[in-house]
Amino acid sequence: MQITTSRTLQALVVDDDAVARKTVAFALQREDFECDLATDGEDASRQLARKNYDLVVTDLRMPNKNGHALTVELLARKPRSIIVVHSCIDVPDLARDLMLRGVDDIVYKPTNYAAFAAKAKGLVLHRQPLLRTDSPGAVEANAPTSDQSASSDTEQQTGESEEELEECPSVSVEDIESKRALAADVLPVSKVALKVFELTRTECDARELGAAIQCDAELATKVLSISNSSFYRPIGKKITELDKAVVQIGLRRIGELTLAAAMLSAITQRKLAWMNAATIWQQCNSAGVAAEHLIKQGSHASVRNDLVLISILNFMGRVVLGSLYPEHYQKMIAQCQQTGESLRELEQKVFPENHAEALLRLQTVWNFPSEICKPMSRILDSYSELSQQPEPLRRRVELVKLSVFVGKLAMSSWHSWDLVEIPPASVLERLRIDAIDRVIEDTNSDTQTIVDTTPNSTTASKRPARRPGSMPTIHYLNRSPAPFDFVARLIDGMDFRIQPADASKVPMAATIVVNCLGLSKAHTQQELRRFLETDMVAIVDCDGADDLEVDCQILQLPASYGAIRSVLFKASVKLELA
Numbered sequence: 001m002q003i004t005t006s007r008t009l010q011a012l013v014v015d016d017d018a019v020a021r022k023t024v025a026f027a028l029q030r031e032d033f034e035c036d037l038a039t040d041g042e043d044a045s046r047q048l049a050r051k052n053y054d055l056v057v058t059d060l061r062m063p064n065k066n067g068h069a070l071t072v073e074l075l076a077r078k079p080r081s082i083i084v085v086h087s088c089i090d091v092p093d094l095a096r097d098l099m100l101r102g103v104d105d106i107v108y109k110p111t112n113y114a115a116f117a118a119k120a121k122g123l124v125l126h127r128q129p130l131l132r133t134d135s136p137g138a139v140e141a142n143a144p145t146s147d148q149s150a151s152s153d154t155e156q157q158t159g160e161s162e163e164e165l166e167e168c169p170s171v172s173v174e175d176i177e178s179k180r181a182l183a184a185d186v187l188p189v190s191k192v193a194l195k196v197f198e199l200t201r202t203e204c205d206a207r208e209l210g211a212a213i214q215c216d217a218e219l220a221t222k223v224l225s226i227s228n229s230s231f232y233r234p235i236g237k238k239i240t241e242l243d244k245a246v247v248q249i250g251l252r253r254i255g256e257l258t259l260a261a262a263m264l265s266a267i268t269q270r271k272l273a274w275m276n277a278a279t280i281w282q283q284c285n286s287a288g289v290a291a292e293h294l295i296k297q298g299s300h301a302s303v304r305n306d307l308v309l310i311s312i313l314n315f316m317g318r319v320v321l322g323s324l325y326p327e328h329y330q331k332m333i334a335q336c337q338q339t340g341e342s343l344r345e346l347e348q349k350v351f352p353e354n355h356a357e358a359l360l361r362l363q364t365v366w367n368f369p370s371e372i373c374k375p376m377s378r379i380l381d382s383y384s385e386l387s388q389q390p391e392p393l394r395r396r397v398e399l400v401k402l403s404v405f406v407g408k409l410a411m412s413s414w415h416s417w418d419l420v421e422i423p424p425a426s427v428l429e430r431l432r433i434d435a436i437d438r439v440i441e442d443t444n445s446d447t448q449t450i451v452d453t454t455p456n457s458t459t460a461s462k463r464p465a466r467r468p469g470s471m472p473t474i475h476y477l478n479r480s481p482a483p484f485d486f487v488a489r490l491i492d493g494m495d496f497r498i499q500p501a502d503a504s505k506v507p508m509a510a511t512i513v514v515n516c517l518g519l520s521k522a523h524t525q526q527e528l529r530r531f532l533e534t535d536m537v538a539i540v541d542c543d544g545a546d547d548l549e550v551d552c553q554i555l556q557l558p559a560s561y562g563a564i565r566s567v568l569f570k571a572s573v574k575l576e577l578a
Contacts, residue, residue: 008032008033008034009031009032009033009034009054009055009121009124010033010034010036010051010052010053010054010055011025011028011033011034011035011036011053011054011055011056011057011120012035012036012037012038012044012047012048012053012055012056012057012081013025013028013035013036013037013038013057014037014038014039014040014041014043014044014056014057014058014059014062014067014070015039015057015058015059015062015086016039016040016059016062016063017059020059020086020109021037021039022037023113024057024086024111024113024116024117025037026113027113027114027116027117028055028057028117028120028121030114030117031117031118031120031121032121033054033055033117033120033121036051036053039062040062040063040064040065041058041062041064041065041066041067041069041070041073042064042065043064044056044058044065044070045065045070045073048073048074048077052079052081053081054081054082054124055081055082055084055120055123055124056070056074056081056082056083056084057084057085057086057120058070058071058083058084058085058086059085059086059087060085060087060089060094061087061088061089067085067087068094068098071083071085071098071101071103072101075101075102075103082104082120082123082124082127083102083103083104083105084103084104084105084106084107084120084123085098085103085105085106085107086107086109086111086116087106087107087108087109088108088109090108091472093472093495093569093572094472097569104123105119105120105123166331167331168328168331168332168335168346168349168350169328169350170349170350170351170352171325171328171350171351171352172352173352173353176324176351176352176353176358176361177361179324180361182324190216190219190262192212192213192215192216192219192258192262193216193219193258193259193261193262194259194262195212196209196212196213196254196255196258196259197255197256197258197259198255199212199255200251200252200254200255200256201255201369204251205251206243206244206246206247206251207243209242209243209246209251209254210241210242210243210244210245210246211242211243213242213246213254213258214242219258219261219262220242222261223242223245223246223249223254223257223258223261224239224240224242224245226245226249226257226261226450227239227244227245227248227249229446229449229450230446230449231289231446231449231450232248232249233248252305253308256306256308256309257288257308259309260284260288260308260309260312260313263312263313263316274322274326274329274330274333275319275322276415279413279414279415280315280319282411282413282447283315283404283407283408283411283413284311284312284315285407285447285450286406286407286408286410286411286413286443286444286447287311287312287314287315287403287404287406287407287408288308288309288311288312288403288407289407289442289443289446289447289450290311290402290403290404290406290407290410290439290443291307291308291311291399291400291403292308293439293442293443293446294399294402294403294406294431294433294439295307295399297432297433297434297435297438297439298399298431298432298433299432300395300399300431302392303392303395303396303399305371306369306371306372307375307396307399307400307403308403309372310372310375310376310379310396310400311400311403311404311407313356313359313372313376314356314376314379314400314404316359317354317355317356317357317358317359318343318355320355320358320359321347321351321355321358328350332346332347332350333417336416336417336560336562337416337417337562340559340560340562340563340566341417341560341563342417342418342419342558342559342560342563343415343417343418343419343560344380344419345419345560354380355380356376356377356379356380357376357377359376360373360376360377374393375393375396375397375400378393378397379397379400379401381397382421382558383398383401383421383423383424383427386398386401395430395431398423398427398430398431399431401421401423402423402427402428402431402433405421405422405423406436406439406440406443407443407447409440409486409489409490409493410440410441410443410444410447411443411444411447412493412494414493414561415561416560416561416562416565417560417561417562418560418561419558419559419560419561420490420557420558420559420560420561420564421557421558422486422487422517422541422557422558423486424482424518425481425482425483425484425518428483428484436484437484440489472495472496472497472569472572473496473497473498473499473572474491474496474497474498474499474513474568474571474572475499475501475511475512475513475571476488476491476498476499476500476501476512476513476514476515477500477501477512477513477514477515477531478515479514479515479516479519479527480515480516480517480518480519481518481519482517482518485515486517487515487517487539488515490564491513491568494565494568496568496572501513501514511534511535511536511537511570511571512531512534512535512536512537512571513536513537513539513568513571514527514528514531514536514537514538514539515539516528516538516539516540516542517539517540517541517557518541519540519542520542521542521543521544521545521547521548524538524540524542524545524548525548525549525550528548528550528552529550532550532551535552536550536552536553537552537553537554537555537567537568537571538550538552538553538554538555539555539557540554540555540556540557541556541557541558553567555567
């Protein structure tokens with residue numbers, strides 16, 4: 001059935017290619033649109049200031065103002081037009097960003113113009129059904145509508161709301177203490193796992209430990225699977241007996257592993273709306289593996305006891321608090337997504353103690369030894385704060401923090417609200433870690449073998465194959481004096497393609513990302529002044545970064561993973577549109 005309208009539909013076609021511009025307009029005219037043409041974003045903005053349009057079709061890569069900037073401007077207008085992006089730039093992250101912002105459709109060139117125009121008309125009439133003459137409530141041609149109704153219609157279509165996020169109420173120490181009994185039920189750790197953990201601190205042999213593990217069928221299966229992973233059994237026959245599995249893994253380590261495995265199992269059974277159990281599972285496993293490699297490379301056998309377990313326990317406290325205060329965490333996660341803050345920052349505002357300290361309230365239930373509790377109480381301290389702690393506590397906590405970070409980095413396994421705290425070069429030197437790149441690669445490969453052989457694992461250990469041609473590009477320059485470039489590894493894990501920066505060839509519309517970590521404020525300014533003619537994002541960790549006398553965007557670390565990725569994505573968009 002041919003659908004007619006009560007008035008002529010108005011469209012603006014924006015494209016610097018004259019052929020594409022006229023072809024789109026011709027197709028739309030056959031669907032009863034009256035079309036105006038614009039050669040770039042600035043031309044379109046001038047016409048939009050004079051006239052409202054039912055439909056705006058825009059290319060992305062254009063001179064002056066590009067299509068991405070134009071769509072952001074269009075989305076802020078009330079009432080707004082139907083927005084269709086018509087482009088040859090096939091970049092998944094760019095498409096995702098545009099659709100999440102509220103763009104109605106994206107059509108890639110080459111185009112079936114007849115179908116394109118028909119769909120565009122359908123989008124307009126779906127948004128504004130009163131324009132249809134076959135609608136019971138059809139209005140007279142060009143009849144005015146109120147700003148209020150237009151605003152409501154826009155909010156209904158985009159899902160946006162003017163309401164601010166509800167403030168998350170603070171929690172008292174007394175309230176947390178009153179829920180201590182409930183907290184023990186949040187992570188119902190197997191009694192068998194606790195017994196095995198305690199036995200490893202006595203004079204027991206592999207046969208006794210194997211017999212204890214056998215009392216929990218699920219735990220026994222996991223221990224056998226882990227012992228047969230290439231991390232613990234690179235060669236040799238498959239292990240089928242628990243006492244041999246204990247010997248293969250190590251008598252001391254088996255206690256940590258059984259307790260950690262039991263806790264990980266409890267995590268996957270939690271149904272927390274804000275938590276991705278698969279990501280937590282992978283982060284825990286990779287942190288434990290990273291701890292093993294760091295201990296070996298830095299020769300830290302004298303302080304290794306329970307470091308793997310502590311690295312894994314780091315994640316458990318948040319599960320406990322999140323289970324006890326689910327509404328608080330849902331509100332905090334929503335705020336993280338809106339503001340780019342890390343969850344740790346918001347937890348500090350809401351709770352009187354951090355999640356590691358909250359976990360220690362279960363010490364009496366689980367009977368943890370003091371050598372576990374002391375490092376746990378300092379695990380969220382900054383590296384600067386840890387420098388004030390005595391040895392060997394400082395070294396143990398630094399190894400745990402580094403293990404957690406390396407595990408996430410190696411597997412590119414992050415929540416958007418995770419705080420990214422890059423370790424200073426001085427910490428690596430102090431811990432005698434002179435080949436951190438090898439630790440990262442070994443952690444990646446070994447974590448995959450452990451996860452792949454673990455029954456009922458919820459983690460997809462292998463990332464989808466990346467298509468270099470579809471990956472957004474980052475113009476990147478490393479000016480950090482650190483021996484290893486953690487930022488480059490982080491960017492690569494975000495599925496960006498790194499283009500080494502050359503100031504003389506960077507497109508004027510693009511953004512150059514400059515790594516200035518470890519530089520003083522004065523040295524940072526000196527480096528950035530070399531690129532005054534280029535749009536810049538400076539990644540810094542120096543004091544007084546807000547007062548840098550350079551006109552550029554400052555990304556101060558530590559920062560949330562989501563905030564870092566958002567800044568980098570915007571930089572890549574400018575390059576794609578340049």
